[in-house]
């Protein structure tokens with residue numbers, strides 16, 4: 001009896017010591033390496049540190065980027081106190097990720113919504129206004145009827161969309177095939193093609209409909225037609241909530257920016273995380289799992305090696321693929337098979353007097369049969385009423401980078417000014433011109449990209465403490481990158497901190 005009681009006491013003491021040991025083990029610091037310091041990497045650092053802070057856990061974060069400055073494609077140029085965006089220029093407010101992050105960073109009050117939505121398509125030497133509501137899939141019918149962008153036969157073909165048979169076996173197809181099949185060639189050539197060219201820098205034939213137009217495809221699948229789907233959803237919503245609007249999140253809301261431009265976001269993120277994490281400027285050569293992914297080893301080009309408990313790969317897919325070769329050859333090959341376009345952006349500042357009448361509206365997209373060097377032009381100073389634009393006219397131009405990759409900045413500037421003068425009357429020289437080249441920056445979601453992504457997720461999920469973030473994994477927008485980075489950071493935090501705090 002005595003023996004039994006003593007044994008129980010000993011057992012109890014042992015289990016107390018074990019749990020104390022486990023406790024000592026669990027309060028140990030956790031380490032995360034984040035490779036890539038664009039918006040995806042910076043957001044990951046921000047939310048990981050935030051979750052650790054909330055749980056009172058000490059987290060050691062190392063952020064690696066090969067570039068001298070953080071922010072990735074968020075770049076800007078300055079002229080006379082004006083900060084000009086040379087990377088992203090705005091974000092959609094329909095997806096809350098940017099608004100939420102900006103509020104958490106304390107810069108929510110500096111957000112500026114677009115002051116006009118009037119957008120044009122350049123055809124021949126004319127600018128035709130895109131009918132109101134068409135972007136949001138709720139076109140103004142009067143505007144559609146009177147629009148000079150489409151011919152009557154083109155408009156009738158679009159209106160016949162509900163009678164087009166649904167594709168029974170919905171395999172992925174190109175945006176060009178989907179739009180032409182459902183709405184006819186004119187909508188494809190006069191609207192979809194210039195939009196895709198302006199946004200992605202490629203032709204709609206090379207872009208996956210499943211990745212780019214998921215909402216429209218789901219309407220076809222569920223309702224047999226896009227137009228029927230919109231009408232049925234609208235009626236249902238109205239009967240349930242009294243509201244009419246049924247646009248997808250990507251089309252809802254407006255475009256917005258920050259009063260100091262988009263780099264205000266990455267700069268504030270950098271400021272917030274910098275004091276709490278170690279930043280290393282180096283190229284990451286390889287990322288390898290140790291002990292089946294219980295820890296990670298990242299080798300840098302400067303000879304340094306980072307050991308961590310988790311790794312967030314926030315690189316463009318090709319670069320991610322190269323660094324993950326030792327982790328999983330198939331994952332690496334899938335990532336490297338994603339092609340990227342390399343946009344060129346030109347920012348121009350003029351005096352107002354350089355125009356007979358200053359451009360009004362948010363800008364124009366150039367139709368393929370009209371295109372020379374300019375793919376799209378934003379009338380930045382009209383689209384956003386930023387305080388420091390003062391009396392200047394600011395234009396931001398996307399250039400056909402396939403033609404001008406080898407050209408000098410001066411040659412690009414001359415080609416752009418000559419091409420712009422087909423559509424807007426410019427009588428004076430620009431005060432300032434900046435040319436930015438973004439090498440392999442925008443992923444091309446080719447048809448069947450969705451299948452490739454499934455394969456990538458499957459392989460990645462073999463490692464609980466590996467995260468892949470960036471613009472290759474769903475959608476390219478700033479809001480999408482932030483959403484993914486936030487979700488993946490939460491997953492990594494759960495994985496790391498549940499061990500710390502069971």
Ligand SMILES: Cc1cc2nc3c(=O)[nH]c(=O)nc-3n(C[C@H](O)[C@H](O)[C@H](O)COP(=O)(O)OP(=O)(O)OC[C@H]3O[C@@H](n4cnc5c(N)ncnc54)[C@H](O)[C@@H]3O)c2cc1C
Pocket residue numbers: 035036037038039040041064065066067070071072073074086087088089090091092282283284285314315316319323343345438441442469470471476477478479481
């Ligand atoms: C010109 C342009 C305009 C755009 N306009 C808009 C817009 O108006 N609105 C919108 O919503 N979206 C826009 N986008 C899309 C959006 O901005 C991007 O998808 C997003 O910013 C990508 O961020 P990221 O952090 O994933 O990648 P990146 O910004 O590409 O960052 C990746 C980082 O990884 C680093 N890196 C690469 N390889 C290595 C390596 N081996 N070792 C270490 N570091 C490495 C790079 O230096 C870089 O800093 C635009 C994109 C471009 C290029």
